[in-house]
Amino acid sequence: MAVQYIASCDGRVVSAKEIAEKYAISFEFVSKALQALMRRKFIASQQGATGGYIMLRDPKTLSVAEILEAVEGKQRLVECCGEGGAGACSMHGRCSIRTPLAIIQRRLDAVLQSMTVAQMAFPDENIEQYVVISQFTGSFETSFSN
Amino acid sequence: MAVQYIASCDGRVVSAKEIAEKYAISFEFVSKALQALMRRKFIASQQGATGGYIMLRDPKTLSVAEILEAVEGKQRLVECCGEGGAGACSMHGRCSIRTPLAIIQRRLDAVLQSMTVAQMAFPDENIEQYVVISQFTGSFETSFSN
């Protein structure tokens, strides 16, 4: 929500306090998330009395996957379904479902990569792209509003 | 792994002890999961000295989504992205990303529904179906082996 809000402010410097008040969550909690996003260079911070945060990455190419990984770390179905995690698992050698799980993991990642900050912040401008992607799910959705 | 194994035994009654030994996990832990699957009628249990478990549902139509929901409960990105969960959330009224999150949730569910027990237990027999689905991810995978 914070990233979506910063993106929607389009160039304005937004303080963590403002975001915390808007969404009624604690200032410290928002700050922690924003600091993680800053470390990944998704947003830039400006210190001082009129400081705050501003978008650094283009919302059209910043995906939900990247935000989740920055804030919560890389989440996996099981520890071995990542890059070179074959030996990392305690079931190594006995597991018979590593390949199918890795395939599912790749598809899940693709889903999280398919939604961008721009689509969340400016839904009206992205209807065409949205319809194309939704063909996978089997259902055709034509509206996109909050 | 347990369901995949029972499915691969194709009609034979398989005991929890056998599964626990095969995968080197505790008997009680396997039992707990199998009991959850029994309650959902995915497998049937047979008590007594030669007892065990047997498939009840067709592996070709039993999805990973159903197994995960049975064993670990319905997992969601956030509590409100389910059926009629609109008011369930503490952010109700302030949240601005409910719709996009619900869309992502639906796509994630679709991924978990796209992999069946049969595809995990008998990979060689399901190559065609597998290729069709993977078109969504953008990558074309032609092999499927454990």
Add this chain to the structure above:
DNA sequence: GGATTCAGGACTAGAAAAGTCGTATATTTG
């Protein structure tokens, strides 16, 4: 210099998950 803001480590509390234990019940076999 004082007010405001970010930076970030340390800490706490609570929930969830993993895993265990004990007891009851059903079934087969000798």
Add this chain to the structure above:
DNA sequence: CAAATATACGACTTTTCTAGTCCTGAATCC
């Protein structure tokens, strides 16, 4: 029938993760 083997399931413990807080410090603006 009795012993052996299996499931059924609630209760319990332990561990791990996450949400959220607290505090100190540094940068910037007025």
